[in-house]
Amino acid sequence: MKVSATCYIGANRLKISGLDEFADQPLVSEDEQHVLVWNGALYNHWTLRNRLLESGVSLKSSSDSEVLLHWLGIFGLQGIDDLEGMFSLLFIDLQRKRVVIARDLTGQKPLYYHKSGGQWLFSSEVKGILGSGLVPRILDTSQFVPYHYLRHPLPTHTFFQGVYQFPAGRVLQLDFDGKETASKWLALRPNHESSGGASIFTELVTDAVMSHFQTEVPMGIILSGGADSTLLYTLWHRETGMPLRSYTAVFEERYREMAEDRKFAKQVARSYQGAHHEVLATPDVFLSNWEAYCMGLDQPIGDSAGFLTWLIAKEASREVKVLISGAGADELMGGYNRHRAFLKYLKHKNLLLNFKNVSKIPGLPVGYRKFFKAIEPDSARTFMNLAALQALPDSIATLLAVGLEKDPFGLKEALAYERRLYLTEDILKVFDNSCMAFGIEGRSPYLDYSILRFFEGMPEQKQRELIGKKWIKESLVSFGRQEVAGRRKLGFGIPIVGWFQVHDGFREKLVETLLQFDREFSAYLSPEVRTLVQFPQSAIKRNTLQVWNLFLLASWINAHRL
Incomplete structure (x- = not known):
C-alpha cells in the first residue's frame, strides 16, 4: 500500500480478536490521515476503549487494533506509554508527516530494520527486509563469537549484514525524509506495595490469566506439568470452570529421567477434564522435521527447547489459534540453578x-x-558468566555490561538482566517464532505489566526470599496441588546425549553437519570452537549445550543456503 511518495506499508494479519473486516490491516482512519500496521495484543484495550468512548470517539468493532489506531491518532508517540501488552508497530500520521515505530518493553514481538541514509525498512521478520530486494543476503560472520557464548547474536544484531533488531522498549519517530525527530525508551512504573506476599501475587496472576486468556478463537496451553503452567491452568479453571486443550512434549520410555513432565501434565489435565495431547519427540521425528524447523527460523537460537516448542505448535495448530506459555516466571522469581548459584x-x-x-x-x-x-x-560480570554457556571474553562482556553499573549488583539486578537478555533473546523469540510458523499467537501471562511492576518495586531482600519461585509453589499448595509444587525442576529440551548415543541417524546428521561447517567456516572459528566441531563425539558429554548450539547454527546456515 502506497501511503505517500516516500512511504509504503504492507501487512499479513493473524485474526485473534475483532474478526470482522474493520480490523483488517493496514488500518486507515476515516479521514485517511492515520495508518497503522502492527503485530501483537493489547491487554488493557478495554480501558483505552472506554477512555476513547468517553472522549466522543466512535468505534465500529471489538478489535484492539481499532482502539490502537484511534489512540495513536490522538496521543501519538506519548500515547505509547499507556499501552500494556505485546506489540511491534508502525503508525503513520499523514497530516503531521511523521512515522512512529515502537516495540513493547518485554520484547515479546520481534521487529527488525535496515537503514541506508534516509531510507528505512522495518519488518517483524528478517525475511521481510531481505525480500524487499534492497538488502543483500550476506551472512554476518562477526556474530559467530557472541553466538557461541550466548546462543544468539548480540541483542541489536542479526546474522545478516545490514539488518538489525529494533530494541525492546524503544520508541522512534521519523519524518517522511527518514530523519529522526524524537525517540525514547519505555519504562515500568514500579509498584512498591509488595508486602502482600503470595496472596497479592496470586491475585495479580489471576487477573493476568483472565485478560491474556480472553480471545475470540480456540485457545490451548503448553502444559509441562511444572509449577508455572500448572498454576496458570489452575487459576483459569478456578475462575471459569472451563477445561483447556493442553500440550506436552514427551519422549520414549528409555528416557525415564525425562518422564516426570509426562506424568504430572497428564494428572493436571485429567483433574480438570481437559483434552490433553502428548507430542512425541523421537530421533526419527527430529530428522523428518529438522530442515523445516531451521528454514522457519528467522534467526538461529541454540536452544533445543525451540524444536520441542515448534513440534507442540505444529500439533496445536490443528485445533487452536492462541497458545499460552509459562514463560517469564523463572526470570521473575529465580527459578534456574544459576540463580541459586549466584x-x-x-x-x-x-x-x-x-x-x-x-x-x-x-x-x-x-x-x-x-x-x-x-x-x-565484579558481581555483574560473575552473573553474566553464569548466564552464558561459558565464561565470557572481555570483548562481549563489555558490550553486555552497558546499563549494569549499579552498585551493589544483587539478585534483583541479575534477574532484570536475565529478563532483558535470555528471556527476550531466547525464550520469547523461540516461543513467538514457533507459534507464528503455524499461524498461532503465543501469550505469556507472567509478563503482564501489573506483575512486572510488582516485581520492579520489590526490594532486594524480598527478591532473595522468593528464589526457587516460592510464591508460585505456595499458591499451588493452597489449591491442593502439592504434588506439582514439590516436584523437582527439569530442563525443557531434547535428550541430546541419549539420542547421540543410541540413534545412528541422529549421530551421523550432527557429526556430518559440524564437519561441513568446519570446512566452510574454519577461518571464522576459534581453536576452541574448531575442536568442538571436529570432534563432537568426544565433546558432547561435557559440552553438550555448546555442541548443540553449533549444530543448530550450521544447520540454519545450510537450510538458508548462506
Whole structure:
C-alpha cells in the first residue's frame, strides 16, 4: 500500500480478536490521515476503549487494533506509554508527516530494520527486509563469537549484514525524509506495595490469566506439568470452570529421567477434564522435521527447547489459534540453578574468590567447573558468566555490561538482566517464532505489566526470599496441588546425549553437519570452537549445550543456503 511518495506499508494479519473486516490491516482512519500496521495484543484495550468512548470517539468493532489506531491518532508517540501488552508497530500520521515505530518493553514481538541514509525498512521478520530486494543476503560472520557464548547474536544484531533488531522498549519517530525527530525508551512504573506476599501475587496472576486468556478463537496451553503452567491452568479453571486443550512434549520410555513432565501434565489435565495431547519427540521425528524447523527460523537460537516448542505448535495448530506459555516466571522469581548459584556467590563472595582455581581440577563435574570459572570480583560480570554457556571474553562482556553499573549488583539486578537478555533473546523469540510458523499467537501471562511492576518495586531482600519461585509453589499448595509444587525442576529440551548415543541417524546428521561447517567456516572459528566441531563425539558429554548450539547454527546456515 502506497501511503505517500516516500512511504509504503504492507501487512499479513493473524485474526485473534475483532474478526470482522474493520480490523483488517493496514488500518486507515476515516479521514485517511492515520495508518497503522502492527503485530501483537493489547491487554488493557478495554480501558483505552472506554477512555476513547468517553472522549466522543466512535468505534465500529471489538478489535484492539481499532482502539490502537484511534489512540495513536490522538496521543501519538506519548500515547505509547499507556499501552500494556505485546506489540511491534508502525503508525503513520499523514497530516503531521511523521512515522512512529515502537516495540513493547518485554520484547515479546520481534521487529527488525535496515537503514541506508534516509531510507528505512522495518519488518517483524528478517525475511521481510531481505525480500524487499534492497538488502543483500550476506551472512554476518562477526556474530559467530557472541553466538557461541550466548546462543544468539548480540541483542541489536542479526546474522545478516545490514539488518538489525529494533530494541525492546524503544520508541522512534521519523519524518517522511527518514530523519529522526524524537525517540525514547519505555519504562515500568514500579509498584512498591509488595508486602502482600503470595496472596497479592496470586491475585495479580489471576487477573493476568483472565485478560491474556480472553480471545475470540480456540485457545490451548503448553502444559509441562511444572509449577508455572500448572498454576496458570489452575487459576483459569478456578475462575471459569472451563477445561483447556493442553500440550506436552514427551519422549520414549528409555528416557525415564525425562518422564516426570509426562506424568504430572497428564494428572493436571485429567483433574480438570481437559483434552490433553502428548507430542512425541523421537530421533526419527527430529530428522523428518529438522530442515523445516531451521528454514522457519528467522534467526538461529541454540536452544533445543525451540524444536520441542515448534513440534507442540505444529500439533496445536490443528485445533487452536492462541497458545499460552509459562514463560517469564523463572526470570521473575529465580527459578534456574544459576540463580541459586549466584545467590551463594553473593553470600560468600570473598571466600569463593579464593577458590576460583578449583575449576582447573581434572574430572570436576561440569556444573561445578562452570560455577568456579564464572567467579569474578565484579558481581555483574560473575552473573553474566553464569548466564552464558561459558565464561565470557572481555570483548562481549563489555558490550553486555552497558546499563549494569549499579552498585551493589544483587539478585534483583541479575534477574532484570536475565529478563532483558535470555528471556527476550531466547525464550520469547523461540516461543513467538514457533507459534507464528503455524499461524498461532503465543501469550505469556507472567509478563503482564501489573506483575512486572510488582516485581520492579520489590526490594532486594524480598527478591532473595522468593528464589526457587516460592510464591508460585505456595499458591499451588493452597489449591491442593502439592504434588506439582514439590516436584523437582527439569530442563525443557531434547535428550541430546541419549539420542547421540543410541540413534545412528541422529549421530551421523550432527557429526556430518559440524564437519561441513568446519570446512566452510574454519577461518571464522576459534581453536576452541574448531575442536568442538571436529570432534563432537568426544565433546558432547561435557559440552553438550555448546555442541548443540553449533549444530543448530550450521544447520540454519545450510537450510538458508548462506
